[in-house]
Amino acid sequence: MVLRIGLLVLLTAGVAQANPNVATTPKLSPAEEQKQFRLPPGFEAQLVASEPDILKPMNLAWDAHGRLWVTSSIEYPWPSEKAPAKDRLQVLSDFGPDGRARKIVTFADDLNIPIGVLPLPSGNDVLVHSIPNVYLLRDTNGDGKADERKVILSGIGYRDTHGMVNSFRLGFDGWIYACHGFANESTIRGSDGRTIRLQSGNTFRFRPDGTGLESYTFGQVNPFGMTFDPFGDLFTADCHSKPITNLIPGAYYSSFGKPHDGLGFGPDMIGHDHASTGLCGLTYNTGDHFPEAFRDTMFLGNVVTSRINQDRIVRNGSSPQAQEQPDFLRSDDPWFRPVDLQIGPDGALYVADFYNRIIGHYEVPLTHPGRDRDSGRIWRIRYVGNDTRPTPMATPAAHFATGPVDAVVQDLGHPNQSVRMLAMNALVHRGESVLPAVEAALAKPRNEWQQIQAMWVRERLKPLDDAALTPLVDSPSAAIRTHAMRLLANRATLSPAQRNWITKGVQDSNPRVARSAAFAIDRVGDWSQSDAVLQRFLTVPGNDPHLKHALKIALRSLANRASESFASIGTQPLPPVQQGAWAEVALGVHRPEAATVLSRLLASLESIGGRDLFLRGTQHLARYGDADPIDSLVTYLQTPAVTGDTGRLIGALQAIQRGSQERGRGMPEVVRSLAAKIATESLNSPDLARQQAGLELANAVRIDSAFPQIAAIATDRNRSEAQRLAALPVMANLGGRNAVDRLAALVTQANEPLPIRERAAQALASINDATASNALAAAIGTAPARLATTIALSLADSPTGGTALLTTIQAGKASGRLLQDRAVAQKLKERKLPNLEVRIAELTRGLPSADERMLERMNQRRQGFQTASKDLQLGKSLFAKNCAICHQLGGEGAKIGPQLDGIGARGLERLLEDVLDPSRNVDQALRTTSFELSDGRLVSGLVLREIGEVVVIADAQGKEVTLPKDRIESRTTSLLSPMPANVSEQLTEPEFYHLLAYLLEQKPKEPTPAKP
Structure with missing residues (x-):
């Protein structure tokens, strides 16, 4: 046992030393880390706070008192099972000229991996996510610490802790918008009893008191980071769908095999991925503290490459496009992990640095012992110019919560949107006493942004009547008209004039106004507006897919509301x-x-x-x-x-x-x-x-009657191998027990190609009865090693087959080494066979351990790779043939499993592990599920989606298989990867090295700045 543990540690250590996603450099002090930052000329990074004053920061948020709130966790990635937990919500204030927070207060210190945080304008109330709820925490006695806790949202899933509820944003309309993260399943219940069910990536919204809970968009993989632009468009960050997505309300976005709603997926706005599997903390910069080249840009945390990426946003009509810019910040310290970014009221960029040797789930196993739990930093990046005199920051006129109303109203037109939003929400909190000053700004604004923010303050305190709305919907400013449409979309009912306005809005010459009007029609429109929406839909240019998709959603909503009118479509001739x-x-x-x-x-x-x-x-x-x-x-x-x-x-x-x-x-x-x-x-x-x-x-x-023809194809050696491979599982599906003898004959015939014998073994096992299991067990003794492993894996899929496998090994007719295969052992364990551990121990006694064998195999392939000749073009073709059935790279291939852009950054050791031992570190959402069907067959694969009365899975060949729910007797989710455990054996050794070399070449590339 000591030997096995020692070898496991050695293996883990070997991976850690060579895996570029596990930093090999020592932990640096904040001052030393600061020296590793590379910023554009004129910028500097200042330390705001660090350990031991704060823990490991996750989300940041500013409040109306100019304080910075931060959630932090030392529990991550394992949620605490004991109360009280040890994670914190802290408040930073009194910032010095050097950026340091001179006051840090712990508002709550018994939280469990808290991520999402939003201080409400009162200053004493804050919303925070802590497993498994969203709480309203309140300081009732004014001592700066929460003494009251109320659940406002419950039932939030947390099986995957790197993708939970995060990035709370209080919108123009007074709703709170949030991301729901990867792999988790939640039935979220609001304080009014309303529920929504979310699975993996989604966004949703709710009112600050937890009422009105509703889904906002569907799909994405793991949205983490959310920001508004000045027009009210909402954007999220993600890594396995798209790094930046402009959300269209009600749209579905691509994910791992999840379906869309029939209208197609919402459009993309970015064609690059910053070569990373960890992008988060999106923020939009409008302020004038940074030079012009850094305005109207998105900053994005890249926790894998230890950078802050930058994208300039340009538009085709209403559709944004992200143009990749040179990285805003690069760190030579790989411990730098920017998980959240916020533009502060001072115009500077604030960065939550989760400072860690390790960051990811995909890149490094959760169980890796090297995770740091002590260090965390917050940085402020400001522009100081190119001389010795710092460029002054455009600070707010007054504290939003306590300053003179006129000064706060003035800040509604501030160039920094962060200031405008804080001022707006603070004025709403102050109540109707602010209305005279707000209405004066609404009538005679200093700029269009002040008028927009004042419009929303007035609407949220005292809804605007038609007379007050008229100059807004008729404004020469497209931004004001856009927000007027959004305002109407948030009303439960519309007056006749308001209904006419959104009809007119959808025909507006400005496509951003039209898109917001489409949202209003989606929410509160009626069939009388269908002709106007249809006509605009038919004239949208092809380079404005966001407007086209929003109009399609609006038409769908009208059709659902007016079913009889919709059903009449086509009764009269229509143009094509x-x-x-x-x-x-x-x-x-x-x-x-x-x-x-x-x-x-x-x-x-x-x-x-x-x-x-x-x-x-x-x-x-x-x-x-x-x-x-x-x-x-x-x-x-x-x-x-x-x-x-x-x-x-x-x-x-x-x-x-x-x-x-x-x-x-x-x-x-x-x-x-x-x-x-x-x-x-x-x-x-x-x-x-x-x-x-x-x-x-x-x-x-x-069609059962087709069985003889299909069996003839499967067994005919004059047919192509591809034909036969396709026919074999169909033969088993249609023939059942009638196919056993012919499949068994194929498995045992030494002159059959090995792929045919393997596929026949898998097909035979799927029949799932004693005759089939016994036939496979009888074949394993004379099978070559690769086929023997395939047979063992196939037998281990069922209790009957697992018993036959153990009996065959015990009789000396097969090697006990088969039981050391991680996938075989795990499958047997999941079958819950009696005395399994004792039997495996007996049958493997005296054999080298599985970890020893894996270490030996990895060493052999590592050494072979170093000396082998490699052909990248051959590697690319091998990827297309063997990997692209499930994985996408460079826009090519299927998106069933994780996309692999930038996979070369994982390094040789991790790639060897991923291919040679794929089930060592498999994400919970990407595990094999086995189904036993009512006809006795066994089918397994990766669950892609459930639609109506069927479950759709991807099998080991990446093909979709549809299973009717009424034929499923049982389902079991395994700890195994759906990637075949012996995939490397399906390639010759030279082919393996060509493929590995090609994958290692897929690394982050320097961006080429796009011309505006």
Whole structure:
């Protein structure tokens, strides 16, 4: 045992020394770290606070008294299981000329990995997330410490602690906006009992008292960081979807295999990823303290590369685009981890530095012993100019909470948006006594920003009547008109004049006004506005996808509210462009009326939007249609336009099957009969592509009568290997026990290609009965090592197979080394076989430990890599063939697992571990789930999404498999990665080195500044 522990420590230490994501340099003092910063000319970094005065900072927020609040954690990454926890919420104030906070007060010190924080304008109340709730903490006696705690949001998931609720932002409208992070599942309950259910990346909003809870956007992977721009647009930071996203209310954004809502994913605004898997703490700079080149830019913390990235924001119509700029800050100290950024009231950039040798979950295992728990810093970055005289900061006129009202109203027009927002919220808190000064500014503002902020103060205290709104909706300023539309979107009901204004707004010549008006129509519009929205939708330029998507959401909302009117679409002839527009909208309407509309447009869909639109329309119709549209669909499928195009017909039949499964009903019998006929004809076709289509159709529709044909393909050595590999799992699926003998024969035939034997073993195991398990166990003794491992992994998927595997090893017919494979051992453990640990110990006695074997293997491959010749182009093609089925790199490949841009920064040791031992450090959201089906079959893979009555998974080949929920007997989530444990064995050793070299080349690159 001592030997095993020692070797494990040695292995871990070896990885730590070479992994660039584990700093090998010593911890530096704040003064020493400060010297490692590289900033543009004229900028300097000042230390605001550090350990031991603060812990490890996570989120920052300013209050109306000019104080900086910070949540910090020493518990991370493991939530405390004991009360009280040890994490803190602290308040920093009395900042000196050198930036130092001369006063630091601990407001609460019994928190559990607190992230999101928002001080409310009162100065005595603050909202903070602490596992598993959002609390209102209150200082009732004025001593600067919380003595009252109230839950306002409960039920927040925390299985993944690097992606929890964070980045609370109090918006123009008085709502609080927040991010919900990666992998966690939450049923959040507000103080008024309202609930929302969130899974992994999402954003949501609520009122400061915890009422009104509602989803805002859906998707993204792990949003961490949120900021508003002056027009009221909301942006988030993320690392595995897009580094910066401009949120369109109600939109769905891409994630790991999660679906969109039928309207497509919300548009992107950035084409680069700063070569990182850890981007966070987004903030937008408008102030004049920094030079012009640093205004209207986004600053973004990059905790993997120890940098602060910068992107200039330009626009095509209403659609923002992020242009990559040179890094704003680089640190030569890899312990620098900028997790949150805020522009302060003084115009400086404040940085929460989680200062740590290690930061990530993906990059370094959670269990790594090298995590620092003592150090944390907050920095202020200011512009001092290029001479000896510092550039003065444009500070606020007065403290927002206590200063003269006229001075605070003056600050509503301050160039720094942070000041404007603090002043606005403080005035709202003061109540109606401020209205005379606010209304004076509204009537005669110093600039458009003061008028906008004053508009919101007045609205939140005493809603503006039509007379007061008229000059705002008719303003020559596009920014003011934009906010006027947003203001109307937040009202529960609209007057006739207000309804006319948002109709006019959606036709506004300025696309940002039109997009905000679309949001208002989405929230409170009616069908009478559909023509105006449709006409604007049809005229949006192709380079403004944000406006187009917002208008599509508005049309979808109108269709849902006026189902009868929507159902009449297509009863009268429509121009093709309108047909296409309404078809796109119908795909997002999950009601029978959408199927009715699509049934009328079927004949035109392919000519309007290509085959993809036709197939999506067919699937949607099958899922939501009642008898009449289904009959129309069946009739259409039998017209010459469809029957003359086999590919189109097969695609339509598969789409009908998917839609029927999602709805939880059987495929119409007339369609099933047609599918059986087409599948049989296709399997007999000499055309290979058509054969493959027939194979997929027979499997999707489960045409049992096709089993003999498919078995013939799978066992025919004259067929291509690709054909046979595709046929084998279908053969098992359709044949069940009838396929056992033929599959077993393939496994044992030494003259069959090894990939065929492996796929046959996996197919045989999926049948999941004693006959199949015994056949596999009998084959393992004579199988080569790679195949033996595949058989062992396959057997370990079920209790019957696991028992057969142990019995075979005990009888001396297979090597006990198979039980040392991490994936095999973990699968057996999850089967809960009796006396398993004792049996494994007996069967592996005297063998080198699994860690010794892995260390030996890593050493062999490391040494081989150093001396091998490497071809990057070959490596790229091997990635496309073997990895791109699940991973995206450089925009190519599927996005089932994590995207791999910048993966070379992980270094050789970590990449060796990822490939050779993929289950050593697998994220909770990316683990294999095994399903036992009612027919006895076993299916496993990565769960991508659940839609209606089906679960969609990605199998080991990266293909999507749809499982009807009513056929699932049980499901078990494993600790294993869905990445095949023996993936490296599927490559020759030279191929392995080519691939490794290509991956190591994928490192952060210097940005090329874009021209404005």
